[in-house]
Amino acid sequence: MAEGILVFAEQRNGQLMKAAKEVLTAGYQIAESSGTTVSTVVVGDGVSSITDDISQFGASTIYVADDGELANYSGLAYAEYIRAAIEQADPAVVLFPADSMGQDLAPVVAAKLGVGNGSDVTEIQYQDGTVTAKRPVYAGKSLVNITFQQSPAVLTVRPNTYPPEEHPGEASVENLDVSLPDNALRVTARFEVSESERPELTEANRIVSGGRGVGSPEDFEIIEKLADAMSAAVGASRAVTDAGWRPYSEQVGQTGKTVSPALYVACGISGAIQHLAGMRSSKVIVAINKDPDAPIFKVADYGITGDLFEVVPRMIEELKNES
Amino acid sequence: MNILVCIKQVPDTETKVKIGEDGKSIDESDVNFVLNPYDEFAVEEALQLKEAAGGEVTVITVGPESATSAMRTALAMGADKGIRLDAEDVRLKDSFSIARALATSIEELDYDVIFCGKKAVDDDNHQVGPMLSALLDIPCVSTVTQLEIEGTSFTATREVEGGREIYEGEFPAVFTTDKGLNEPRYAALKGIMQAKKKPIDVSDVQFPEADSVVIESMEMPPESPPGRILGDSADAVPELIRLLKEEAKVL
Numbered sequence: 001m002a003e004g005i006l007v008f009a010e011q012r013n014g015q016l017m018k019a020a021k022e023v024l025t026a027g028y029q030i031a032e033s034s035g036t037t038v039s040t041v042v043v044g045d046g047v048s049s050i051t052d053d054i055s056q057f058g059a060s061t062i063y064v065a066d067d068g069e070l071a072n073y074s075g076l077a078y079a080e081y082i083r084a085a086i087e088q089a090d091p092a093v094v095l096f097p098a099d100s101m102g103q104d105l106a107p108v109v110a111a112k113l114g115v116g117n118g119s120d121v122t123e124i125q126y127q128d129g130t131v132t133a134k135r136p137v138y139a140g141k142s143l144v145n146i147t148f149q150q151s152p153a154v155l156t157v158r159p160n161t162y163p164p165e166e167h168p169g170e171a172s173v174e175n176l177d178v179s180l181p182d183n184a185l186r187v188t189a190r191f192e193v194s195e196s197e198r199p200e201l202t203e204a205n206r207i208v209s210g211g212r213g214v215g216s217p218e219d220f221e222i223i224e225k226l227a228d229a230m231s232a233a234v235g236a237s238r239a240v241t242d243a244g245w246r247p248y249s250e251q252v253g254q255t256g257k258t259v260s261p262a263l264y265v266a267c268g269i270s271g272a273i274q275h276l277a278g279m280r281s282s283k284v285i286v287a288i289n290k291d292p293d294a295p296i297f298k299v300a301d302y303g304i305t306g307d308l309f310e311v312v313p314r315m316i317e318e319l320k321n322e323s
Numbered sequence: 324m325n326i327l328v329c330i331k332q333v334p335d336t337e338t339k340v341k342i343g344e345d346g347k348s349i350d351e352s353d354v355n356f357v358l359n360p361y362d363e364f365a366v367e368e369a370l371q372l373k374e375a376a377g378g379e380v381t382v383i384t385v386g387p388e389s390a391t392s393a394m395r396t397a398l399a400m401g402a403d404k405g406i407r408l409d410a411e412d413v414r415l416k417d418s419f420s421i422a423r424a425l426a427t428s429i430e431e432l433d434y435d436v437i438f439c440g441k442k443a444v445d446d447d448n449h450q451v452g453p454m455l456s457a458l459l460d461i462p463c464v465s466t467v468t469q470l471e472i473e474g475t476s477f478t479a480t481r482e483v484e485g486g487r488e489i490y491e492g493e494f495p496a497v498f499t500t501d502k503g504l505n506e507p508r509y510a511a512l513k514g515i516m517q518a519k520k521k522p523i524d525v526s527d528v529q530f531p532e533a534d535s536v537v538i539e540s541m542e543m544p545p546e547s548p549p550g551r552i553l554g555d556s557a558d559a560v561p562e563l564i565r566l567l568k569e570e571a572k573v574l
Contacts, residue, residue: 012485017484019484072488073488075453075456075462075463075465076462079457099483099484100465100466100481100482100483100484100488101483103449103453103465103466104453104463104465104466105453107418107422107449107450107451107452107453107454107457108453108454108456108457108463110419110450110454111419111422111453111454111457111458112457115419115535116417116418116419116420116534116535116536117418117419117448117450117454117536118536119447119448119449119450120447120449132539135447136447136544137445137446137447137541138334138338138340138349138444138445138447139336139444139447140544141338141339141340141544142340142342142349142541142542142543142544143541143542143543143544144347144538144539144540144541144542145538145539145540145541145542146536146537146538146539147536147537147539148535148536148537149533149534149535149536149537150535156449183460183461183462186462186492186493187462187463187464187490187491187492187496188490188491188492189488189489189490189491190488190489191483191486191487191488191489192486192487192488192489193485193486194485194486194487200484200485202484203484206573230574241502247503248468248501248502248503249468249482249503251502254336254444255336255360255361255444255502256502258447262573263567263571263573263574273336273337273339274336274337280544280547281544283571283573284567284571284573285550286563286567287550292552292555297550297552298549298550299547299550300550301547301550301551301571302550302551302553302563302566302567302571303550303551303552303553304552304553304554304555304556304557304559304560304563305552305554305555306554306555306556306557306559307556310556310557311556311557311559311560313557314557314560315560315563315564318560318561318564319564319574322564
């Protein structure tokens, strides 16, 4: 009988990802409330060294796949090791972060197991053997409650929904031994580190976003300066990325990224329905816009109906004075 | 080169969501249906590959007869033919059932490469492409923003947290397409006229009796209380910063 939770502990370069700590926390909380335990699986090259970090989050068993061939991410290869861990742990629930690795990997693992996958969930319950979850659809314009009819339930968990909590403990370590099929490494990846020192949009605690009201690509510098003063990521509206002022990777909205930071500052963004969908689950929303009728003010917690070129420099100044 | 593109018809992104009578899906009256925006990048990439390497582009969808209009959009852009796997209520189906239906159909075809949009903008699942690759036992690169193809070798780039991943591999493969990969072309009138004559093959699809993931109910997100306008000039900034620190505690 399948029981317990298995968490994929995503790492890069021997560093446990923030998203992994969140998913480990989600796993611990579900296990606590249903009286079961959490095990984890970590895959990569030289990853035996991070089992101590993982055990800070309450796992009882850590399955380790440590192999030079796994230095770079490969969906097919990683999936084989995760399947091996699932076979040994026989969990009822398998959790991944809903980030670029988790969303690439979870559907592959699920399909190989012959089960479905719940994507980007924001709440999970495991009671009396039944797994239910809540997830946003239509980029957050509505939510659905889903149940899993087959075991294990494979889910990806939205970043920023389970703040990391440490529960240090002792974990036993088990090495996974898998002979990879030939095609498992047929696609090989290398990783290039981004030059930006700003936090990643989907992981960021704070985001400063600019819209058409910023006026020009050069003037976007003011958004970057505010983002730096707040240690925030930079976002943009669709109008801005479509105009080529900013890269598509910064677009927030239904055809961009869905974000849920603690603080979202919208500057010169009127608030099209697709943009509101992508950012409305932010905990606190600040809108700065000249037009008092702009739809963004309907979702904002705090608003200033003024010229962003006066308001934003003043914000930067105030933040610098206080730090 | 045999190029397949998996597409879906979805409510357009302007749609104001109202929950339908079944309590599980949206009220589809007054909804405009379009080709999923991410699938437009998939169709465009397929067409560019065909223009460079020759071959044929086939678009595949799982959906009811009304989904034909999204397929005609892809055909009007320049795809050669379509396959529709006839199914109602696809918006309540889980992605694994859809991926299996597609895989069963695709296994019968000769193909070199498969493109899918990275996600559909209705269910936001991000699943069909990677699942399809697992079922067909071929590699997948998801959320691709750059793709170079030479013969049957490819170099694909995707943006990930903290950097980018660059993949090298060989066909056959599945790619899921992200915004930024290309600029989808508009269908010209000539293309729209030609699309009407292009063949669409319709076949039945056998879904498994039960879905693996079932939608039990749909709800609207909680309404946030009305916000506060703090002022109409930079003079409101000190109060804003104070509230963010002391009341909201986010600074």
